[in-house]
Amino acid sequence: MLLIQQIINGVMLGSVYVTMAVAFTLTIGVLNFLNFTIPTLFMLAGMGAWALTAKGVPIIGAPLIPVVIAPIIAIVTTIAASLIVERFTFRYLKMKYGDSTEHAIPLVSSLGFLLIIENLVRIAYGTDPQRFTALEADFTFDIAGLMIRVPQLASLMISIGIVFAVNRALNHSRIGRGLRAVAENPDAANLLGVEANKLVPVIFMLTGLLCGLAGILFAMNYGEVSPQMGEDIGSKAIAGMVIGGLGSIWGAVIGGLIIGVAEMLTIHLFGADTVQVVVWGLLLVMLFFRPQGLLGHNSIGKGKL
Amino acid sequence: MTTAAPLLSLQNVSKRFGGLSVITDVSFEVAKGARMALIGPNGAGKTTIFNLISGFYRPDEGQIVLDGVPIQQLPSRKRVGLGLSRSFQNIRLMPHLSVIENIMLAQQPHAGGLLDMVKPIALPGFRRWQREAEELLDAMGIDTYAGDVVATLPYGVRKKIEVVRALAAKPKLLLLDEPAAGLNAAETEGLTDFLKRIALTGVTLLVVEHDMGLVRKLCDDAVVLNFGAKIYDGPTATVQDNPLVLEAYLGPRHSKTASGASDQKGAHHVA
Amino acid sequence: MSGYMTGILTVLSINIIMAYAIFLPAAAGQLNLGGAGFQALGAYATAFLSAKYGTPSWATIPAAMLVGGLVGGVLAFPLLRTKGVYLVLATFALAEVIAGAILNTTALGGAMGLSVPDYVGANVPMIAAACVTLFVFYLMATRFGLVMRAAHDDDVVTDLLGANVRAIRVVAFALGGALAGLSGALYALAFSFVDISTFNATISIYVLLYVLLGGTQTAFGPILGATFFTLLPEVLRSVLPQVKAFLAGIFGQTGAIAPPDESWRFIILGLLTVLMMIFRPEGLVTRTFIERLKGALRGQGARRKGAVA
Numbered sequence: 001m002l003l004i005q006q007i008i009n010g011v012m013l014g015s016v017y018v019t020m021a022v023a024f025t026l027t028i029g030v031l032n033f034l035n036f037t038i039p040t041l042f043m044l045a046g047m048g049a050w051a052l053t054a055k056g057v058p059i060i061g062a063p064l065i066p067v068v069i070a071p072i073i074a075i076v077t078t079i080a081a082s083l084i085v086e087r088f089t090f091r092y093l094k095m096k097y098g099d100s101t102e103h104a105i106p107l108v109s110s111l112g113f114l115l116i117i118e119n120l121v122r123i124a125y126g127t128d129p130q131r132f133t134a135l136e137a138d139f140t141f142d143i144a145g146l147m148i149r150v151p152q153l154a155s156l157m158i159s160i161g162i163v164f165a166v167n168r169a170l171n172h173s174r175i176g177r178g179l180r181a182v183a184e185n186p187d188a189a190n191l192l193g194v195e196a197n198k199l200v201p202v203i204f205m206l207t208g209l210l211c212g213l214a215g216i217l218f219a220m221n222y223g224e225v226s227p228q229m230g231e232d233i234g235s236k237a238i239a240g241m242v243i244g245g246l247g248s249i250w251g252a253v254i255g256g257l258i259i260g261v262a263e264m265l266t267i268h269l270f271g272a273d274t275v276q277v278v279v280w281g282l283l284l285v286m287l288f289f290r291p292q293g294l295l296g297h298n299s300i301g302k303g304k305l
Numbered sequence: 306m307t308t309a310a311p312l313l314s315l316q317n318v319s320k321r322f323g324g325l326s327v328i329t330d331v332s333f334e335v336a337k338g339a340r341m342a343l344i345g346p347n348g349a350g351k352t353t354i355f356n357l358i359s360g361f362y363r364p365d366e367g368q369i370v371l372d373g374v375p376i377q378q379l380p381s382r383k384r385v386g387l388g389l390s391r392s393f394q395n396i397r398l399m400p401h402l403s404v405i406e407n408i409m410l411a412q413q414p415h416a417g418g419l420l421d422m423v424k425p426i427a428l429p430g431f432r433r434w435q436r437e438a439e440e441l442l443d444a445m446g447i448d449t450y451a452g453d454v455v456a457t458l459p460y461g462v463r464k465k466i467e468v469v470r471a472l473a474a475k476p477k478l479l480l481l482d483e484p485a486a487g488l489n490a491a492e493t494e495g496l497t498d499f500l501k502r503i504a505l506t507g508v509t510l511l512v513v514e515h516d517m518g519l520v521r522k523l524c525d526d527a528v529v530l531n532f533g534a535k536i537y538d539g540p541t542a543t544v545q546d547n548p549l550v551l552e553a554y555l556g557p558r559h560s561k562t563a564s565g566a567s568d569q570k571g572a573h574h575v576a
Numbered sequence: 577m578s579g580y581m582t583g584i585l586t587v588l589s590i591n592i593i594m595a596y597a598i599f600l601p602a603a604a605g606q607l608n609l610g611g612a613g614f615q616a617l618g619a620y621a622t623a624f625l626s627a628k629y630g631t632p633s634w635a636t637i638p639a640a641m642l643v644g645g646l647v648g649g650v651l652a653f654p655l656l657r658t659k660g661v662y663l664v665l666a667t668f669a670l671a672e673v674i675a676g677a678i679l680n681t682t683a684l685g686g687a688m689g690l691s692v693p694d695y696v697g698a699n700v701p702m703i704a705a706a707c708v709t710l711f712v713f714y715l716m717a718t719r720f721g722l723v724m725r726a727a728h729d730d731d732v733v734t735d736l737l738g739a740n741v742r743a744i745r746v747v748a749f750a751l752g753g754a755l756a757g758l759s760g761a762l763y764a765l766a767f768s769f770v771d772i773s774t775f776n777a778t779i780s781i782y783v784l785l786y787v788l789l790g791g792t793q794t795a796f797g798p799i800l801g802a803t804f805f806t807l808l809p810e811v812l813r814s815v816l817p818q819v820k821a822f823l824a825g826i827f828g829q830t831g832a833i834a835p836p837d838e839s840w841r842f843i844i845l846g847l848l849t850v851l852m853m854i855f856r857p858e859g860l861v862t863r864t865f866i867e868r869l870k871g872a873l874r875g876q877g878a879r880r881k882g883a884v885a
Contacts, residue, residue, distance in 0.1 A: 276672055382738050
């Protein structure tokens with residue numbers, strides 16, 4: 001029974017990874033770009049929501065923003081930040097030779113942004129974890145002795161709903177079809193009149209939205225935010241994405257859930273210190289023996305870097 | 306027409322990508338010392354043939370024999386050692402290496418031993434390979450400063466350097482993929498003389514080229530491909546008389562009206 | 577020499593060696609985002625041998641290099657089968673696995689860390705850094721270095737020209753592992769204590785960033801990058817409070833002003849990274865830059881033998 005409870009907890013935790021893993025997989029699938037700002041965007045949303053409710057609007061200070069509105073402002077801020085990142089990683093990217101380190105330029109820029117955003121938040125609010133007490137009451141109900149927390153269940157639903165919406169948008173909207181065309185073959189898409197330059201910001205807006213939501217849901221569920229909160233969660237989302245397969249949205253969903261469950265079971269069976277070895281070991285084994293992941297295509301991410 | 310064993314022979318070579326057959330049962334031979342052209346309309350499979358010979362792809366069927374050695378299963382880097390060297394349609398020099406370093410890189414089959422790998426290449430007392438590369442550049446009339454980084458050089462010069470790089474491996478057979486692409490008339494003229502000089506040193510040439518002027522001046526023999534199959538194998542001089550070739554280039558309607566049109570203008574139209 | 581100066585020189589030496597450890601695979605076109613893992617291997621090898629068996633430093637340092645080199649060499653085979661994004665992820669994952677394994681090994685002190693009874697002064701890291709620098713400069717001047725640089729530009733053609741790109745990359749990766757091991761060993765011996773949380777993903781990121789910002793085309797890049805980013809915080813430490821005081825003065829603030837946050841230096845590193853990628857993505861020191869410099873020293877007139885065709 002305890003084991004089943006841990007699996008349920010794992011799925012709940014996994015839903016946070018899922019949302020971010022989808023963000024990772026979108027940028028890799030369409031742009032062949034491993035965006036390292038995703039964990040910081042996640043953190044920005046969580047810390048932002050906390051700061052708005054506890055400290056008020058940055059620089060101006062007062063007034064404190066009510067808990068109902070703060071998350072929305074935080075998500076909008078995250079999307080804006082993501083667009084700034086787009087402007088300075090992709091907009092100015094010029095490939096002259098196509099050699100192996102040149103392809104890493106956006107990745108390196110995103111590492112730069114990771115440092116900038118995370119440390120700005122540190123300077124503003126310190127490095128200590130903060131309690132985020134948006135949900136005072138803890139609704140839980142149990143079915144046959146299994147405890148299910150309502151907020152967690154809600155965030156699982158929201159995560160899955162978002163993934164469905166994104167997937168549907170990719171398959172059925174004009175922009176979505178354009179994006180998929182770019183992912184398949186950027187040159188051909190260009191010839192067919194798909195304006196890649198106009199579609200790229202869409203990916204970054206989606207990234208901001210997904211990370212923002214994940215950050216808010218995580219902060220509400222686990223009641224704690226810190227400038228470091230993205231590092232651990234973000235790297236596990238990367239692991240989930242790889243296991244599911246780069247560029248595959250449903251792969252990211254499955255991978256994120258696998259990581260969540262694997263993490264909870266590992267903690268339960270071997271203790272918290274071994275989580276790192278299990279999660280990353282799983283990823284490494286996957287990369288060595290089935291680099292395309294569970295559902296991924298063989299071609300994505302093979303480009304030079 | 307050849308008495309000695311051919312330098313290169315393709316025997317019933319086929320290649321498929323997925324379900325698509327790109328090369329179907331192609332056989333031809335290149336005699337030692339020959340200057341042969343490989344021509345055909347766009348998408349006929351010329352570059353694929355080059356990629357099969359140089360080892361980018363493995364043929365699904367058939368044999369490729371270089372100087373008596375079947376090479377179709379050898380990794381590409383081992384084929385260089387057997388005397389096979391090539392240039393590329395789009396220049397593929399190393400942009401961050403200097404001219405001389407690009408040339409020295411191609412000496413690899415002769416200087417790739419463990420000891421050679423760890424010896425300095427540009428220090429006093431160790432300049433043997435550098436001198437050799439410089440001599441080759443001089444002999445080929447490349448008068449650009451050899452220390453210049455390739456990325457900074459104009460297109461025409463890079464195009465020539467790529468041919469010289471292919472020569473630095475001291476090949477018996479040199480594959481040239483559209484050496485004149487992107488060059489103006491004067492540059493093409495210069496290149497033709499340049500390639501003739503190379504052939505005079507005993508190197509066998511197999512050239513993919515669209516410029517029929519260059520092909521006729523440089524090559525004695527030609528193989529024509531269309532839709533991955535060989536449709537002509539013979540002297541360059543009579544290639545325009547072949548109805549199959551005309552049909553391939555101009556479509557079935559022209560094959561009757563234009564047959565026998567072997568004059569210069571028709572030839573340029575083919576190009 | 578003051579204690580402050582020796583401290584900085586020790587850190588600088590360790591960082592330079594670490595920069596070359598990441599530079600070697602990068603020069604051959606392979607990004608290693610797991611540098612801290614290899615550094616941890618070296619540090620813990622030294623710490624363990626020293627604490628458990630009292631092995632002297634002249635033996636623990638080579639042992640650390642051997643461990644780093646062997647792990648790098650053996651893992652290079654599966655690692656380098658992965659390309660592009662996958663290689664970045666795989667090296668990143670490898671470092672996490674190494675850190676996790678050390679964290680869970682009681683013989684290595686787990687989360688408590690390990691005290692190192694042995695100690696070396698600043699001269700050892702400095703001499704080691706000088707030797708490593710010379711070694712890498714030498715390596716880049718050999719045919720091995722030439723093939724490495726060629727593989728960075730175009731691995732397919734390099735292979736076609738007759739060079740065994742795979743072998744070259746495995747060797748470069750293993751040498752990088754050995755150098756990272758060396759820097760870890762020197763860290764353990766200079767600070768007499770190792771703690772796995774020191775060798776975290778952030779370190780891997782910093783090292784990769786300053787190597788790429790320095791430039792991977794020549795051996796000048798890493799030493800410049802490492803020096804710049806080691807000395808930057810020290811410079812900022814003295815300059816930033818003055819800037820802040822000056823700004824505060826403009827806004828009419830007086831009295832005691834708290835020194836600025838440590839985090840500013842990371843923001844500056846981040847900003848520089850973003851700006852560099854926009855304006856000079858090949859790094860500060862490029863091949864062309866060196867050639868121009870040589871040309872300038874030689875005099876423009878002598879640069880070309882004749883007109884460009």
